[in-house]
Amino acid sequence: MGFLTMGHDYAKRQLMILALVVIGAAAGCSGFNVNRAWKANSNDWLMYGGSPTRVNAQTTQLSFPLEPVWEFNAGGGIAATPIVRDSLLIAATLHGEIHAVLITNGKHLGRTALESAIAGVPILDGMALVAGIAKGEKTLIAVELNGGQKRWTFDTGGIESSPLMYDQDIYVTTLDGALVCVNKHSGTEVWTFRTGSNGSQKPVRSSPATDGRIIVFGSDDGIVYAVNRETGGLAWTYATRGSVFATPIIQEGNIIVGSLDGTLYCINAIDGKARWKVALGSPLYAPAAATDSVIYIGTSDGTCLAIDRTTSRILWRFHTRSVVASAPLVISNAVLIGSLDRNLYALDRLSGEELWRYKAKGRIRVSPVVWNEYLFVTSEDKYITALKSGGNR
Numbered sequence: 001m002g003f004l005t006m007g008h009d010y011a012k013r014q015l016m017i018l019a020l021v022v023i024g025a026a027a028g029c030s031g032f033n034v035n036r037a038w039k040a041n042s043n044d045w046l047m048y049g050g051s052p053t054r055v056n057a058q059t060t061q062l063s064f065p066l067e068p069v070w071e072f073n074a075g076g077g078i079a080a081t082p083i084v085r086d087s088l089l090i091a092a093t094l095h096g097e098i099h100a101v102l103i104t105n106g107k108h109l110g111r112t113a114l115e116s117a118i119a120g121v122p123i124l125d126g127m128a129l130v131a132g133i134a135k136g137e138k139t140l141i142a143v144e145l146n147g148g149q150k151r152w153t154f155d156t157g158g159i160e161s162s163p164l165m166y167d168q169d170i171y172v173t174t175l176d177g178a179l180v181c182v183n184k185h186s187g188t189e190v191w192t193f194r195t196g197s198n199g200s201q202k203p204v205r206s207s208p209a210t211d212g213r214i215i216v217f218g219s220d221d222g223i224v225y226a227v228n229r230e231t232g233g234l235a236w237t238y239a240t241r242g243s244v245f246a247t248p249i250i251q252e253g254n255i256i257v258g259s260l261d262g263t264l265y266c267i268n269a270i271d272g273k274a275r276w277k278v279a280l281g282s283p284l285y286a287p288a289a290a291t292d293s294v295i296y297i298g299t300s301d302g303t304c305l306a307i308d309r310t311t312s313r314i315l316w317r318f319h320t321r322s323v324v325a326s327a328p329l330v331i332s333n334a335v336l337i338g339s340l341d342r343n344l345y346a347l348d349r350l351s352g353e354e355l356w357r358y359k360a361k362g363r364i365r366v367s368p369v370v371w372n373e374y375l376f377v378t379s380e381d382k383y384i385t386a387l388k389s390g391g392n393r
Helices: 003-019
Strands: 066-073 083-085 088-092 097-102 108-113 123-125 128-132 140-144 150-154 164-166 169-173 178-183 189-194 214-218 223-228 234-239 249-251 254-258 263-268 274-279 294-298 303-308 314-319 329-331 334-338 343-347 354-359 369-371 374-379 383-389
Touching: 083 123, 083 369, 123 164, 178 214, 214 254, 223 254, 263 294, 294 334, 303 334, 329 369, 334 374
Parallel strands: none
Antiparallel strands: 066 383, 083 088, 088 097, 097 108, 123 128, 128 140, 140 150, 164 169, 169 178, 178 189, 214 223, 223 234, 249 254, 254 263, 263 274, 294 303, 303 314, 329 334, 334 343, 343 354, 369 374, 374 383
């Protein structure tokens, strides 16, 4: 599969998001049964990309091979990476449902339903969950983890991206072409930045990232925007030759982002000037992952590449048999990457050699997550499988 297939799959996903909008009251949801404080853990995964810089990296080491220990069926499409705190896993669906699952045994702890599809990854902040929804009068919502009651709501317009939390604020991009900053405690607007000129805004599907100074995101208009985090004023823009659906990552003063023009860009975070760009030959829909010196990226022609961050030299290539539609996850001893060929691959970080693979029930469109010795794989848009070394033996 290549460019045409990936475009078709993306269009299908957008139609699915619209088709799966449901009214939460009609869903008969029971609410969460999460009634204790969940302790912080160094391996917790509390937002998209794992951190405000969205680098998709963890220090955990896994011992391969891994075997399944439980499986959870969310009953509806999942376009968002699960989030994990302590031994609690939370999954959001295109049915507008949020499920809580106990990691140790896969027990379902309950669910709550919002008014519309959740396409992006929510944020877990203490005992509150902040999620964006695709449609509705109030599209940015903070929900109490214990009970599922709404803490606050805010009307930002339709959201298909993943919110960002930094310090006291939440940042989210919208289908109306805006970046909105909201206070995380009160849900009140701090500032709004609008792309383009009045009436000419394109949708923003790229999620925001930050280094603490600027908020960076891409747009369907092909431009990468950097906005002052505190004031909401424009810092700089960088124009690519195609729409930017991928979320940028930020590493050591570098903005790394792919475009549908098939090019991976490294942009100076200070002045917005390109440090290098590498043409990879097929559209880039998914974010990259990064360590201190290496960038990892998957492409719509099924290739995973490791690229030296300083020189832009390609260090290795690994070919899957279909589209790579999600970000790789870097752990201490491997790069984990899912493909629409239904396989999750564990690759050696230095050589790109295959260490192990897991054959999932269906296509993998969502990045994996690791928590301690557990690996979570989302497949066929509704199954989450927990794997660990030794499995059930």
